[in-house]
Structure formats: C-alpha cells, structure tokens
Amino acid sequence: MSASSFKPVAVVTGASAGIGAVYAERLSERGYDLILVARRAERLKALSDKLGAAHGTKVEVVEADLTNDADLARVEKVLKANSAITLLVNNAGNATLAPIAKTSEEDAASMIALNVIALTRLTHAILPEFLGRNEGAIINVASVLSFHALPISAIYSGTKGYVMNFSRGLQQELAGTNVRLQLVMPASTATELWDLSGIPLASLNQAAVMTSENLVDAALAGFDSGEDITLPSVADATLWDRFDEARSKLFAATQTGEPAPRYRAA
Numbered sequence: 001m002s003a004s005s006f007k008p009v010a011v012v013t014g015a016s017a018g019i020g021a022v023y024a025e026r027l028s029e030r031g032y033d034l035i036l037v038a039r040r041a042e043r044l045k046a047l048s049d050k051l052g053a054a055h056g057t058k059v060e061v062v063e064a065d066l067t068n069d070a071d072l073a074r075v076e077k078v079l080k081a082n083s084a085i086t087l088l089v090n091n092a093g094n095a096t097l098a099p100i101a102k103t104s105e106e107d108a109a110s111m112i113a114l115n116v117i118a119l120t121r122l123t124h125a126i127l128p129e130f131l132g133r134n135e136g137a138i139i140n141v142a143s144v145l146s147f148h149a150l151p152i153s154a155i156y157s158g159t160k161g162y163v164m165n166f167s168r169g170l171q172q173e174l175a176g177t178n179v180r181l182q183l184v185m186p187a188s189t190a191t192e193l194w195d196l197s198g199i200p201l202a203s204l205n206q207a208a209v210m211t212s213e214n215l216v217d218a219a220l221a222g223f224d225s226g227e228d229i230t231l232p233s234v235a236d237a238t239l240w241d242r243f244d245e246a247r248s249k250l251f252a253a254t255q256t257g258e259p260a261p262r263y264r265a266a
C-alpha cells in the first residue's frame with residue numbers, strides 16, 4: 001500500500017524496533033501517514049496493521065538493508081518520488097561496542113555504512129525536495145557518544161560524532177529557510193541495540209537507562225519547541241550551551257596562522 005497524499009508523510013528508518021518503532025507510533029498519533037524502513041518487514045507489517053487500525057494511518061513498508069547499496073538506492077528513490085513527505089527521521093543505527101582490535105572489519109564497516117553513509121544519502125535524497133518547497137524537517141538520531149568516546153566505542157562514537165557535525169553544519173546551511181533539522185542525542189535507552197552490541201542491557205546501571213517511550217516523547221517535545229539540539233536526559237540545558245561556546249572559542253583560537261609559543265624553538 002502506498003502512503004496517501006492528503007496527510008503529511010513521515011519516513012522513519014529503523015522502525016521495526018526500539019526508538020524508531022516509538023517514533024512511528026507517535027507520528028501516527030499526530031496524523032502522519034508513514035513510510036517505515038527496516039530489514040524485518042514482518043515487524044513493520046505488524047506495526048502498520050496496528051497503526052492503521054488505531055489511527056487510520058496509511059503505511060508504506062519498505063524492507064531494506066540500509067548497509068546494502070542497491071537497497072539504499074531503492075529507498076532514496078522512494079523518498080525522491082513522494083512529494084507528500086514532510087519529515088525524515090534518520091533513526092536506524094547499529095553498534096558494536098568492543099575494543100577496535102576485537103571488532104571485526106564487517107562490524108566496523110556496518111556501523112559506518114548505516115550510521116554515516118545511509119543517514120547522509122537519505123538526507124541528500126530528500127533535501128532538494130524540501131528546499132524546493134521551502135518546508136520539511138529532518139530528525140537525526142545521534143547519541144551522547146557523539147561528544148564522548150569510551151574504550152569500547154571508538155568506531156560507534158566516530159560515527160555518531162559524524163552525525164553531530166554533519167547535522168550542525170547542515171543546520172547552518174538551512175538558516176533562513178523553512179527547512180529544519182533537529183539533532184537528538186539520547187543517552188542509554190532500553191532497546192535491543194544493547195544486547196546486539198555485545199553489552200547486555202541488563203548489565204547497565206538501570207537508573208541511567210531511559211525507556212524508548214520517554215526518550216521519543218522528550219525528543220518530540222524538543223522538536224515542538226523548535227530546538228535544534230535535544231539532549232533528552234540532560235536536566236541542565238546550559239551545559240550544552242557552555243560546551244558549544246567553549247568549542248566555538250577553541251576554534252576561533254586556532255585561527256592564528258602561527259605555531260603557539262610553546263611549540264617554538266627556544
């Protein structure tokens with residue numbers, strides 16, 4: 001079934017589980033028709049049936065492995081062909097949490113292909129249409145590991161650091177347009193990702209783990225209030241402002257054109 005044209009359409013990648021499945025539910029409640037993307041089509045179909053019955057949502061199920069070039073090209077085509085799309089949620093992501101020496105080349109490549117390349121290409125696919133209509137929104141799901149790295153997260157943090165910088169740069173490009181990008185940076189959230197990553201969810205400090213429902217509801221509250229950057233678990237929002245100010249000052253301080261005195265020969 002293809003999505004109808006009289007309701008706005010949202011695309012959610014990685015909608016078969018976890019955070020993406022909750023985004024699909026919440027966007028359905030908000031009156032969107034949906035294009036849901038993931039490998040497990042049977043789960044997407046079950047979600048589609050549920051949302052159709054509950055809210056009359058029309059859902060287009062797109063079974064795709066976003067690390068596969070042909071599948072990704074097919075999803076790009078779906079995005080380019082549908083002018084009713086007003087929202088893209090780049091949520092699909094995977095993690096192998098282990099030291100690099102213990103991470104297979106396949107797992108490393110898969111994180112880069114999904115977290116970096118697929119997100120970039122899908123953004124690139126939808127952007128001309130959004131800019132042409134001067135409307136639309138992109139939600140990029142990054143992580144608090146976008147700005148922090150652990151001994152087991154070098155590659156994952158690298159990919160999520162990319163999502164943060166890609167999104168920050170694009171937000172500046174979009175200034176003055178009616179197209180917006182929200183960067184969401186969740187901390188630990190109770191999803192399948194953990195067990196798949198090699199770190200059991202049960203081994204985490206449960207007090208620091210958010211439910212995916214709370215995560216998405218907070219992220220959408222941030223979206224509704226016009227936030228560019230949403231850190232759903234951070235109570236003191238000025239922490240980000242101070243971090244970003246320090247980053248900006250550090251960048252400005254690099255623009256000297258000469259070695260710092262401590263590096264000059266005595």
Ligand SMILES: NC(=O)C1=CN([C@@H]2O[C@H](COP(=O)(O)OP(=O)(O)OC[C@H]3O[C@@H](n4cnc5c(N)ncnc54)[C@H](OP(=O)(O)O)[C@@H]3O)[C@@H](O)[C@H]2O)C=CC1
Nearest residue numbers: 014016017018019038039040065066093188189191192193
């Ligand atoms: N859980 C957490 O603690 C945190 C998660 N995040 C980020 O949130 C996002 C969602 O993760 P979360 O809900 O936790 O993870 P889940 O593992 O629960 O869900 C991941 C989703 O991505 C899909 N997916 C995985 N691989 C592929 C692929 N190759 N092609 C297409 N779809 C794929 C999965 O579907 P299928 O297997 O059917 O393809 C699934 O729908 C990710 O970007 C993650 O990095 C950020 C911070 C914290």
Ligand SMILES: N[C@@H](C=O)C(=O)O
Nearest residue numbers: 095143144145187188
């Ligand atoms: N998915 C989590 C892995 O460490 C995170 O992004 O925080």
